[in-house]
Amino acid sequence: MSFLKINNLSIDYPMRRETVYAAKNVSFEVKRGEILGLVGESGSGKSTIGNSIINLIDEPGKVSGGSIILDNIDIYEKPENILKLRGKKIGLIFQDPQTSLNPILTIGEQLIETILTHIKVSKNEAKEKAINLLKEVGIKDAEKRFNNYPHQFSGGMRQRVVISLALCCEPELLIADEPTTALDVSIQSQILDLIKKLTKSRNLAVILITHDMGVIAETTDRVAVMNNGELVEIGNTKELLTNPKKSYTRSLVSSVPPTNIKINRFKIIEKENSNKNTNIKILSRWKKRELKKDNLVKVSNLSKTFDDSFFSEKNSEKVMAVNNVSFEIKEGESFGLVGESGSGKSTIAKMIVNLFKPTDGDIFFDNTCITKIKDKNEMMKFRRQIQMIFQDPYSSLNGRFKVKEIISEPIKLHNPSIKNEDLSSYIYDLLESVELSKQSAERYPHEFSGGQRQRISIARALATQPRLLVCDEPTSALDVSIQAQILNLLKDLQEQLNLTILFISHDLPVVRQMCDRIAVLKNGSICEISETEKLFNQPNHDYTKELIKLMPKIESIYK
Amino acid sequence: MDKNSFFNRMLDSDVFFSFKKSPTAIISSLILFIILFSSIFAEIVSPYNPFDPKSLSLMDAFIPPSWSEGGETRFLLGTDGQGRDMLSTIIYGSRISLIVGFAAILFSAVFGVILGLTAGYFGGKYEMAVMRFADVQLTVPSILMALLVDGIARGLIPKNLHGEMAIYVLIFAIGISEWPQFARVSRGATLVEKNKDYVSASKIIGVGNLIIMFKHILPNILRPILVIGTIGLALAIIAESTLSFLGVGVPPTTPSLGTLIRIGDDFLFSGEWWITFFPAIFLVLLAFSINLLGDWMRDTLNPKLN
Numbered sequence: 001m002s003f004l005k006i007n008n009l010s011i012d013y014p015m016r017r018e019t020v021y022a023a024k025n026v027s028f029e030v031k032r033g034e035i036l037g038l039v040g041e042s043g044s045g046k047s048t049i050g051n052s053i054i055n056l057i058d059e060p061g062k063v064s065g066g067s068i069i070l071d072n073i074d075i076y077e078k079p080e081n082i083l084k085l086r087g088k089k090i091g092l093i094f095q096d097p098q099t100s101l102n103p104i105l106t107i108g109e110q111l112i113e114t115i116l117t118h119i120k121v122s123k124n125e126a127k128e129k130a131i132n133l134l135k136e137v138g139i140k141d142a143e144k145r146f147n148n149y150p151h152q153f154s155g156g157m158r159q160r161v162v163i164s165l166a167l168c169c170e171p172e173l174l175i176a177d178e179p180t181t182a183l184d185v186s187i188q189s190q191i192l193d194l195i196k197k198l199t200k201s202r203n204l205a206v207i208l209i210t211h212d213m214g215v216i217a218e219t220t221d222r223v224a225v226m227n228n229g230e231l232v233e234i235g236n237t238k239e240l241l242t243n244p245k246k247s248y249t250r251s252l253v254s255s256v257p258p259t260n261i262k263i264n265r266f267k268i269i270e271k272e273n274s275n276k277n278t279n280i281k282i283l284s285r286w287k288k289r290e291l292k293k294d295n296l297v298k299v300s301n302l303s304k305t306f307d308d309s310f311f312s313e314k315n316s317e318k319v320m321a322v323n324n325v326s327f328e329i330k331e332g333e334s335f336g337l338v339g340e341s342g343s344g345k346s347t348i349a350k351m352i353v354n355l356f357k358p359t360d361g362d363i364f365f366d367n368t369c370i371t372k373i374k375d376k377n378e379m380m381k382f383r384r385q386i387q388m389i390f391q392d393p394y395s396s397l398n399g400r401f402k403v404k405e406i407i408s409e410p411i412k413l414h415n416p417s418i419k420n421e422d423l424s425s426y427i428y429d430l431l432e433s434v435e436l437s438k439q440s441a442e443r444y445p446h447e448f449s450g451g452q453r454q455r456i457s458i459a460r461a462l463a464t465q466p467r468l469l470v471c472d473e474p475t476s477a478l479d480v481s482i483q484a485q486i487l488n489l490l491k492d493l494q495e496q497l498n499l500t501i502l503f504i505s506h507d508l509p510v511v512r513q514m515c516d517r518i519a520v521l522k523n524g525s526i527c528e529i530s531e532t533e534k535l536f537n538q539p540n541h542d543y544t545k546e547l548i549k550l551m552p553k554i555e556s557i558y559k
Numbered sequence: 560m561d562k563n564s565f566f567n568r569m570l571d572s573d574v575f576f577s578f579k580k581s582p583t584a585i586i587s588s589l590i591l592f593i594i595l596f597s598s599i600f601a602e603i604v605s606p607y608n609p610f611d612p613k614s615l616s617l618m619d620a621f622i623p624p625s626w627s628e629g630g631e632t633r634f635l636l637g638t639d640g641q642g643r644d645m646l647s648t649i650i651y652g653s654r655i656s657l658i659v660g661f662a663a664i665l666f667s668a669v670f671g672v673i674l675g676l677t678a679g680y681f682g683g684k685y686e687m688a689v690m691r692f693a694d695v696q697l698t699v700p701s702i703l704m705a706l707l708v709d710g711i712a713r714g715l716i717p718k719n720l721h722g723e724m725a726i727y728v729l730i731f732a733i734g735i736s737e738w739p740q741f742a743r744v745s746r747g748a749t750l751v752e753k754n755k756d757y758v759s760a761s762k763i764i765g766v767g768n769l770i771i772m773f774k775h776i777l778p779n780i781l782r783p784i785l786v787i788g789t790i791g792l793a794l795a796i797i798a799e800s801t802l803s804f805l806g807v808g809v810p811p812t813t814p815s816l817g818t819l820i821r822i823g824d825d826f827l828f829s830g831e832w833w834i835t836f837f838p839a840i841f842l843v844l845l846a847f848s849i850n851l852l853g854d855w856m857r858d859t860l861n862p863k864l865n
Binding site for chain 1: 573
């Protein structure tokens with residue numbers, strides 16, 4: 001007998017122009033002691049379904065059909081049903097541990113408050129229960145930590161506290177909505193292990209909502225694939241991932257970067273853009289350089305400290321974001337910078353593109369030290385050769401500009417004498433090179449999806465015909481299938497234009513696919529630099545070993 | 560064709576949709592439209608020209624509104640001590656008030672936005688200096704500030720030019736007292752925008768600071784500026800009326816709403832209430848409808864509330 005039963009659930013968002021169907025006739029069941037993964041790309045309706053189970057759908061959404069039956073109680077039959085269940089029988093874990101705890105209450109107060117609302121116990125009993133819970137989720141010194149405020153915990157610890165809050169009334173169903181997306185790899189695996197352990201020890205039914213196929217492969221028993229509000233496929237995780245029946249699932253699985261081998265290109269089954277073939281028309285304009293196999297970039301003893309001490313004491317501790325980093329990038333090479341959040345990888349990128357001045361050390365580009373150039377015109381020569389692609393496709397394009405204005409800005413700046421017809425044909429060539437249509441030139445950024453925006457961003461970066469392209473987490477805001485397309489595009493462009501790429505990411509599988517050599521960063525220092533295959537097969541540094549061991553692997557399903 | 564499509568796009572926009580759904584916005588913009596229309600086309604709309612001495616007759620002085628005892632249908636809202644039609648003087652007076660209000664707010668917006676935008680963008684000591692100066696000025700009530708500027712200006716300008724220059728002095732005095740609001744809002748918005756990647760991208764391309772500030776950032780911070788500009792317009796009109804009421808504004812020969820209220824105030828206790836009452840009601844209506852419209856704009860244009 002299944003514990004949670006969802007029958008033909010439909011959820012609508014009636015909007016001004018049209019009604020958005022967030023869920024269409026979705027049915028599935030979850031048993032006790034089982035983790036069901038709900039996987040899908042952004043906008044597929046997976047979070048909406050999670051929220052509908054505890055009746056937390058945002059306005060103006062509403063359940064328009066079907067039923068949710070939890071332990072033989074229909075949640076939407078009577079309005080008071082949900083109040084009995086929410087928090088008590090159903091626990092919820094949110095994505096961001098920074099915002100799901102109240103910062104002005106100690107975690108003890110928050111736990112006791114929750115316990116007392118749902119269970120009839122004395123305050124002392126509640127406290128004892130709370131401390132036991134904290135111990136259960138792996139918080140050391142639970143008695144002492146009980147009186148701490150949320151800001152005194154690290155991100156991973158905070159997520160443990162959130163889990164203990166979700167567990168404190170002994171729920172039988174746990175809904176975890178992207179519980180590890182905001183966390184670093186090493187903490188992610190701890191949290192997932194904890195959820196797995198609790199599922200068995202408490203005989204919970206768990207719904208794990210995520211976009212990460214690696215997490216699905218390592219954690220769940222069964223998996224449901226969502227697309228556009230519809231349930232595409234549901235089944236045993238191993239069977240579904242190894243032998244997907246529907247083409248959507250197949251394309252989703254094939255887009256996931258494999259962790260164990262380096263592949264040449266991602267297999268794309270369903271393409272976002274209609275333009276089938278990459279047609280690099282800008283090649284005729286491009287002054288293609290011979291690959292000299294020399295060092296294009298040389299970074300030596302680079303350091304950056306951030307000094308926030310305007311009002312505080314002069315000798316207060318400075319934050320060392322980058323500490324004595326040296327590496328070289330050969331022309332035509334893809335060089336990867338890998339590290340967890342706060343490791344200083346973005347700071348290095350910003351120093352190379354000259355957004356930050358280094359505190360110490362030098363950056364050489366083509367054997368010229370670019371950190372010491374004072375003259376503006378001299379600097380412009382290097383600006384056009386070093387371009388960057390940003391992480392967030394929503395903030396990297398000015399929403400008030402048309403696409404053609406965005407792309408023409410660098411062209412006009414570096415070639416003021418360009419004629420109008422030539423300019424527009426150049427813009428069209430650039431757009432076609434990133435597989436966008438000519439018509440896109442007249443539209444505004446908000447009319448495009450995240451992946452298409454990232455293509456516009458690439459087109460802008462290519463407009464000055466750079467030699468070095470700095471990619472700062474270019475795909476981490478994108479869905480996997482889009483990520484695969486963008487990575488393919490970058491590979492094609494690099495091959496045909498002889499680009500040198502500095503690729504920055506926290507995502508090891510992606511870096512493995514993209515880079516020739518990789519540097520691993522931790523707390524602003526380099527742990528090791530090595531050829532990609534050597535790094536993954538025989539890592540030297542302990543930190544690298546740990547990272548590789550802990551990354552979620554979709555291949556773990558084959559074991 | 561292009562204009563047509565722009566017009567269609569406006570009619571289809573979310574802002575216009577929320578406008579149609581808000582009775583407050585419709586009513587207040589209707590009132591505002593009537594006032595703006597009648598003051599712009601005062602020569603056509605108003606029944607008399609109160610500034611034409613030939614049409615004035617002292618015999619017509621102190622006639623009460625047409626519906627009360629002794630009222631005449633010629634003068635709907637009555638007449639003042641010089642026999643001027645109240646309705647006409649109000650329409651002409653609101654023109655002066657609106658000109659001063661609009662010009663003052665435009666002046667302070669340009670001044671404040673330039674300072675706030677550059678302060679937010681460049682940061683450092685320059686930002687400190689500008690913003691602390693704004694803070695200091697905000698500790699002085701803006702009406703006192705305007706009085707001070709007005710007084711100094713009058714001291715500097717030769718006496719025979721006072722009447723002529725009064726309106727410019729007023730615009731400057733009110734404008735200079737309102738700029739810190741604009742500077743604060745535009746600085747805050749600039750701080751958010753300048754850390755966005757599109758600004759970094761332009762820097763990496765090599766675009767100059769001035770172009771980044773005024774071509775890239777400025778269009779993105781216009782919304783909050785528009786909102787405080789609207790609310791500031793009501794404040795500026797009231798400030799103008801206050802100054803005129805205190806006798807340091809525009810001269811009685813070309814009265815604004817504030818001047819009219821002051822003139823009428825002298826007759827209030829002798830029973831001629833309409834001379835001060837109607838300009839005052841008109842001023843309240845004007846300021847209130849602008850404020851309501853500003854409130855609606857703040858709610859609609861605020862991305863956080865959507």
